Amino acid sequence: MSLNKITTCLWFNGQAEEAANYYTSIFKNSKITHVQRYTEAGKEIHGQEPGSVLVVEFKLDDHSFVALNGGPQFKFNESISFQVDCASQDEVDYFWKKLGEGGDEAKRQCGWLADKFGVSWQIVPTALKEMLSDPDRAKADRVTVEMMKMKKLDIATLRKVHEG
Structure with a gap:
């Protein structure tokens, strides 16, 4: 226990x-x-x-x-998710692939995915958190806009947008 x-x-x-x-x-x-x-x-x-x-x-x-x-009474939905912090793009790619196998492709956006059981996961590079916390709001805002266009998050693209 x-x-x-x-x-x-x-x-x-x-x-x-x-x-x-x-x-x-x-x-x-x-x-x-x-x-x-x-x-x-x-x-x-x-x-x-x-x-x-x-x-x-x-x-x-x-x-x-x-x-x-417990039975068929309840289903998973996106209102609850598990966030997986990833130190590298390799980690992002690994968890995205493994947790996404057999999951609902339509439920993938901004680093979120639903696995084959319907459980929602956020696959988040720690670099994204740093960029979104940048005191230069123009940089952080560019990253936000780019992130919203993505399904699986791409650190190199986010860094490029961050730097302008």
Whole structure:
């Protein structure tokens, strides 16, 4: 069981174990820490087969998550996303490709993407944060306008626009 004060819980419809395996394969320093299965107890309410996965606890770079097989009642949407800070374009490219595999192409804009489970991710180069914080508002504004045109963020293009 997690000892963190805050744990992110993601609601799935039968895909909790698949999702946890998928995410832990992408992020370094990640692992599945516990799998809990449904039992006969409460079956008249939850309707799940005993032995099927109820929750999977896992960590992505020491951030605790629980993947819950709760049923079809709820779906992911863009109002919640996970931001992945990337030190280089290679990192941006890696996470964009890995998390974007099988995801909704229509939901890609400004570094955001939805993965194959519908979970939203922001793949953000740390250089972008620096450029957007530039006290020279003209530089920061040019970067903002260029970023809005992009799907996957391109650091070299953003730097070029930043410098004018």
